[in-house]
Amino acid sequence: MSNSTKLVPTPGQTVGPFYGYALPYDKDRELLAPGSPGSIRLQGTVYDGAGHAIPDAILEIWQPDSEGNIVHRTGSLVRDGYTFTGFGRSAVGNSGVYTFTTVNPGPTEPGAAAFISVAIFARGLMNRLFTRIYLPENEEALANDPLLSSLDPERRRTLIARRDADGGLTWDIRLQGEGETVFLDFEGTGTGGAAK
Amino acid sequence: MPEDVNLATYNADALTEDLSDAVPATPAAAPAEKPRVETQQDLSAEIKALGDAYARALKDGAAPETQPRLDFPPYRSSLLRHPTKSLHHADPETIELYSPAFGHQDVHALESDLTIQHNGEPQGERIIVAGRVLDGDGRPVAGQLVEIWQANSSGRYIHKRDQHPAPLDPNFTGVGRCITGPDGSYRFTTIKPGAYPWKNHLNAWRPAHIHFSLFGTEFTQRIVTQMYFPGDQLFPLDPIYQSIVDQDARDRLVATYDHDLTQPEWALGYNWDIILTGSKRTWTENEALGAEGDDHE
Numbered sequence: 001m002s003n004s005t006k007l008v009p010t011p012g013q014t015v016g017p018f019y020g021y022a023l024p025y026d027k028d029r030e031l032l033a034p035g036s037p038g039s040i041r042l043q044g045t046v047y048d049g050a051g052h053a054i055p056d057a058i059l060e061i062w063q064p065d066s067e068g069n070i071v072h073r074t075g076s077l078v079r080d081g082y083t084f085t086g087f088g089r090s091a092v093g094n095s096g097v098y099t100f101t102t103v104n105p106g107p108t109e110p111g112a113a114a115f116i117s118v119a120i121f122a123r124g125l126m127n128r129l130f131t132r133i134y135l136p137e138n139e140e141a142l143a144n145d146p147l148l149s150s151l152d153p154e155r156r157r158t159l160i161a162r163r164d165a166d167g168g169l170t171w172d173i174r175l176q177g178e179g180e181t182v183f184l185d186f187e188g189t190g191t192g193g194a195a196k
Numbered sequence: 197m198p199e200d201v202n203l204a205t206y207n208a209d210a211l212t213e214d215l216s217d218a219v220p221a222t223p224a225a226a227p228a229e230k231p232r233v234e235t236q237q238d239l240s241a242e243i244k245a246l247g248d249a250y251a252r253a254l255k256d257g258a259a260p261e262t263q264p265r266l267d268f269p270p271y272r273s274s275l276l277r278h279p280t281k282s283l284h285h286a287d288p289e290t291i292e293l294y295s296p297a298f299g300h301q302d303v304h305a306l307e308s309d310l311t312i313q314h315n316g317e318p319q320g321e322r323i324i325v326a327g328r329v330l331d332g333d334g335r336p337v338a339g340q341l342v343e344i345w346q347a348n349s350s351g352r353y354i355h356k357r358d359q360h361p362a363p364l365d366p367n368f369t370g371v372g373r374c375i376t377g378p379d380g381s382y383r384f385t386t387i388k389p390g391a392y393p394w395k396n397h398l399n400a401w402r403p404a405h406i407h408f409s410l411f412g413t414e415f416t417q418r419i420v421t422q423m424y425f426p427g428d429q430l431f432p433l434d435p436i437y438q439s440i441v442d443q444d445a446r447d448r449l450v451a452t453y454d455h456d457l458t459q460p461e462w463a464l465g466y467n468w469d470i471i472l473t474g475s476k477r478t479w480t481e482n483e484a485l486g487a488e489g490d491d492h493e
Contacts, residue, residue: 007332007471010448011263011440013422014271016407018353022345022371023409049276062415064291074299077341077373087296108290117292119418124273126264126439128420129283130292147286155284175277185283186292186416187473 012127017056019121020091024058027079029090031061031102038066041168042100042133042161046092046122049176053096057122057173060089061100061133068106068114104135104169113141113148115159120173129183133171134160147184155182234397236433242270243438250441261442270435272396288416293477295411295418298341298375308374310344310386318368320349320387322463325423325451328380331412332474336380343409344384346370351390351404360392385463391430403430403437410470417472424450425466 015023032039046057063086064070076087090098105114116133134142142148148156158181161171173181246268254260266278311318325344329337347353347370350362354369372384389404405422412418424437431437431446440446448471457465 006474007330007334008262008445008448009332009473010419010421010470011445012419013264013407013439013449014274014436015420016422018347018355018358019345019407020357021353021355021369022343022407049280052276054277060418062291062296070291070294072294072297074297074301076296076298077302085296086291105291112290115291117415119415121420122277124271124275124277126266126268126271126274126278126436128418129279130416130418146289147284150286151284155281176280180279180281182281182284183279184286186286186288186476188285 014123014126015058015121015128017123019058020056023089024091025077025089029088029098029100030079031063031086031088031100032084033081034101038103039101040104041164041166042102042116042171043097043168044170044172045096046098046120046173047096047175048124051177053092054122054175055092055094055096057096057098057120057125058089058091059098059121059173060087060119061102061116062087062119063102063105063116064108064114066103066106068108068112070108107138107141111141111144113138113145122175125175129175130186131173131181131183132159133169135169136160136163151182158182236397236399239270239397239400239435240433243432243435246270247438247441260444261440262445264439265441268435268439270396271439272435274439288414288476292415295340295413295415297339298411299339300375303341303373303375305374308372308382308384310346310368310370310372310384312385313369314367316367318348318365318387320365320368320390322385323388324383324385324457324459324463324465325406325468326381326383326457326465327451327467327469329376329382329410329412329470329472330380331417331472335475336376336378337410337412337417337472338376338378338380340376340411340413341409342374342376342382344372344386344406346386346389346406347392347404349387349390351392353392358392362390362392388425388464391428396435400435401430401433403428403434408470410472412472412475414475414477416476419472421470422449423468426450426453 046054048054065084071086073083073085075083076085088100092098107114114135118131120129161169268274348365348368352360352362374382376382391401391404394400403424405424409420451466451468454465454467
């Protein structure tokens with residue numbers, strides 16, 4: 001296969017109902033140990049178009065460390081308790097709630113808005129969806145963010161987490177309907193899963 | 197390595213496919229009748245109508261679709277779970293242009309053999325599934341994680357919510373992982389999964405498939421998909437497979453029987469290459485040569 005050839009990507013398919021014995025793993029949602037210095041809880045609920053919590057969705061997060069460094073460290077699947085790898089995975093529970101223990105991501109460039117990249121999978125969802133979780137602080141950075149500033153205020157809100165009293169973050173996902181989360185197409189073809 | 201089968205430990209988050217979360221489908225052509233159980237015939241008619249409309253659109257010059265439709269009503273569970281707004285175009289930035297790193301700390305070499313995870317041999321037809329993971333520019337995705345899961349040979353998942361009355365196999369869990377080699381290659385030894393029934397409609401059966409989870413060199417390339425086996429008679433009937441309305445695109449999920457992969461008196465071989473989306477990052481020369489990849493055995 002020539003390196004200059006553009007190949008057509010393999011289609012995605014739903015994660016289905018039975019990922020529960022395959023994708024979750026020990027400490028999958030603990031990017032660092034709960035209670036360790038600087039750790040926060042990131043949590044939220046996944047809702048369908050009827051406003052019901054979905055009990056069979058699974059989320060992945062991928063983020064820089066608190067200094068904004070993108071780490072290239074192995075060990076996400078077998079955590080040694082010390083290495084921050086930036087990757088986590090959390091299946092929701094019966095009430096549709098996912099939970100991660102992580103750090104506030106730092107801005108990857110000076111003045112940039114800090115965010116966590118998210119992929120979401122669910123039974124009934126034909127292809128994974130990408131989105132972002134922005135930290136609620138630093139309004140100036142949020143105002144200058146290229147993605148956020150391309151959205152109207154109503155939709156923009158869906159990408160910004162709430163700061164909890166305990167310092168954690170809450171961010172819900174609505175797959176459909178009122179307050180539908182903004183999902184991203186990185187291919188520019190509209191077929192990253194054309195919503196039609 | 198998975199330990200001995202202990203159903204109580206499995207994650208109970210997923211549910212057996214059912215309709216409880218889907219809005220009631222509009223009764224087809226019989227307004228006076230009570231809602232009735234939907235048959236394969238009903239579903240096939242819906243699938244055909246969507247396929248015909250796509251064929252007309254293609255003829256009128258529409259671009260071929262390459263991915264499943266998020267909104268594909270014949271897959272009833274998708275009704276309330278697809279975004280109704282268009283996906284918002286975004287240029288991937290910083291973290292999105294990189295991918296989590298996995299290595300042999302994360303995955304043991306033996307995890308790629310699903311037939312040796314217990315004391316005895318699993319029932320069924322032993323197979324080898326192998327291929328390469330490439331990005332949209334044809335570059336091998338080296339040193340990256342591949343995860344698979346599947347039903348056993350009788351079409352039963354070990355998940356405790358799978359109530360299909362087919363036997364569990366104490367010697368088969370149906371979960372495997374590996375790390376791709378420098379050339380993007382992966383290889384699993386497993387058992388050919390059986391077809392299994394689900395509750396989308398009356399007499400709904402999924403074609404035999406293996407779930408695949410893949411990472412690229414950038415998080416935007418992340419996909420989860422399903423690999424199918426050639427010649428399956430259930431393809432035209434399955435709303436999940438048919439949610440990809442383009443035949444060429446659907447074909448990309450079907451492995452090829454490969455006699456060169458077949459091992460004498462041991463296992464049949466299937467080849468399946470996986471293409472991720474193109475890279476958005478400007479690559480350094482080392483990366484382009486695959487030097488970032490894991491030194492695989």
